[in-house]
Amino acid sequence: MAWESPRQLLSVINKRISESGILSFIGYQVVDLDIGYAEAVFHHDKRLERSGGIIHGGVIVTALDTTMGLAAMAATRGENNVTLELKVNFLEPLDGGLYKVKAKVLRKGLHTVVVDGELLKGQNVLAAKALGTYFIVRT
Secondary structure, eight states: OOOSOGGGGHHHHHHHHHTSHHHHHHTOEEEEEETTEEEEEEEOOGGGBOTTSSBOHHHHHHHHHHHHHHHHHHHTTTOOEEEEEEEEEEOSOOOSSEEEEEEEEEEEOSSEEEEEEEEEETTTEEEEEEEEEEEEOOO
16 A cells, blocks of 8 residues: 555545454554554443443554554555564553553664554543554565
8 A cells, every 4th residue: 555645545544444353343543654653543332341440451562563554554655564573561551541552763774663652541641652663464
């Protein structure tokens, strides 16, 4: 999916996301996309909670990985990628409200892209921090 400007494809990407089972279930939506940058949001939903009333860690990782993969794709002019490695530190519980996920490319190489990710809650409180490496798939 090559493009001139990543922002031109926000509606196309969100349409695909709405058709994806897990991302649609989470309520995930991309709100900004630029060269090497992606930002998304999702709202707290009781169906995403684990015991204790907080969002399950798998939902957090899914949101981070998706946003970070989109930032990597935006840095490579739409080339597809797969996750090689993803490390997440869970810093605060997600216990209500709107969550923002931000991803920024740190380095783009010939075959891989390294991406920094953050999940914020409330008044921009850092709730999770991630670092991922994405392999550029060329067919």
